[in-house]
Amino acid sequence: MNALIVSPDTETRAVIQRLCARRTPPIVVTKEVPPMPGGDGGVALAVPGLIFFDARGDAAMALKSLEQLVTRYPKAMILLLAPTHSPELLIAAMRLGVREVVAAPLNLLELEQAIDRVSERARSAAREEGKILSVVSSKGGSGATFIATNLAYALATIGQKKTLLIDLNLQFGDAAIFLSDARPAMTMSDLCAEIGRLDEQLLESSLLNIEPNLGVLAASPSPDPDDSVRPDHVAAILALAKKHYDYVLLDVGRQVNAVTIRALDSSDLIMPVLQQSLPFLRNGQRMLEMYSTLGYRRENIRQILNRQDEDSPITVGDMERGLGHRIAFQIPNNFDVASASINQGEPVLKLARSSNLSKGLIEIVRSLTDAPVPGAKSIIRRLFVRNAAMTD
Ligand SMILES: Nc1ncnc2c1ncn2[C@@H]1O[C@H](COP(=O)(O)OP(=O)(O)OP(=O)(O)O)[C@@H](O)[C@H]1O
Ligand SMILES: [Mg+2]
Structure with missing residues (x-):
C-alpha cells in the first residue's frame, strides 16, 4: 500500500x-x-x-x-x-x-x-472479496489435508496473500498440527457457539497464527459434540472471511453432509485430491457426478493429482480419460519429505524449500495468483550477477 x-x-x-x-x-x-x-x-x-x-x-x-x-x-x-x-x-x-x-x-x-x-x-x-478454495479428499488418505495446509502456507508466504485455513473435518480434524505444534486456543465449534457475536475480531481471536498473514481455524479435538457447527454458521463465517482475507482455504475432507455442501456452495474453486489408482478413479468419477447434480460448474473444479508417480501403471492420461476431466495440478510422490513435514508440524516450504513437493506447491500458487514466483533460475541469476560484479 x-x-x-x-x-x-x-x-x-x-x-x-x-x-x-x-x-x-x-x-x-x-x-x-x-x-x-x-x-x-x-x-x-x-x-x-x-x-x-x-x-x-x-x-x-x-x-x-x-x-x-x-x-x-x-x-x-x-x-x-x-x-x-x-x-x-x-x-x-x-x-x-x-x-x-x-x-x-x-x-x-x-x-x-x-x-x-x-x-x-x-x-x-x-481489497476485492477473497477467493474460497475447497480442498476435498476423493478417498481417505488422498493427502487433502497435506495439500490444503501446505498450499495455505505457500499462498501466504510465496504468494504474499492474507490467507485463512479452515478445518471442516468435524470428526478428528488434524489440519492445525500439519503446520504447528502449538495448540489452538479456540476451534471451529467454539466459534460457532458464539456465532451471535461473530465479527472480524472474534474470527481473528479464534485463530492459531502460523505467520503474520496466515491463520488457522482448527477443528475441535473431539468429534463436534453437540452438532454445534451448522451449515448457516459456516456460510456466515465464510461470508465474513472473504471480506478480510485474500484466500480462504477449506480442508473439506471426505464427508458429504449439509455443512460440507454449504461450504462447497460458497466456494470459488473445488479442488478434489486423488491419486493414480482405480479406487481413486472410481471415487473421483462419483464425485464429479455429484458436483454436476449439485449444479457446480465444471470449470470451477480443479483436480489435484497427489503422489504423482511416473512409474505407476495408471498414467496421468489414464486418470484424465477415466474422469473425463483435466488434471489441473500435480504434486509428486515424496514420502520422506511429506512424512517429515507432517511429523514435525513444519510446512514443506519451510522444511525442504528445494524439494519437488515445494516446486509443485509453488506452481499451484503461481497459477492461482498469477504472481511471479522466485524460482531456481532467479537464484542462479542472482549468483551469476554477484559473481559477475566481483570479477568486474
Ligand atoms: N505428495 C505426497 N508424497 C508422499 N506422501 C504423501 C504425499 N501427500 C500425502 N502423503 C502421505 O499421505 C498421508 C495422508 O495424508 P493426509 O492426512 O493429508 O490425507 P487426507 O486425505 O487428509 O486423509 P484423511 O482422509 O484421513 O483426512 C500422510 O501421512 C502423508 O505421509
Ligand atoms: Mg485429512
Missing part, C-alpha cells in the same frame, strides 16, 4: 517513514511533504491508500490543506496527528472522514498501533 506523509516536522516524517517500512507487508511512502497553504504540497506520485496528516500548528491552514487532500484522494484512509487541546479541529477533521487520531506529543507504541488499525482498514476497503 502507498502512503503520503504530510507534516512540517522532519523528525516526525522520519519516524512515520521508519514505522511504515517495518510493517508486514511494508507500507511504501511515496512522498513526504510539509503541509502547504492550499494543500498543493500533498500531490503524491501514486494514489495513496493512506495519508498521515500532521495537524499540529496553524489549525485553520491544516484543515484547509486536509480538505483539499480529502477531495483529491477520497478513498484514502487518514491518520491524523493532532494536538489534544483542540476539540474543534478534531470535530472538523471527523466531519472530513478522519477516523483515526493520535494525540501529540507522539507515543511510538500508540502511533504504531494506529498505523496497523488504519492500514488494515485501508486494505479491507481496497
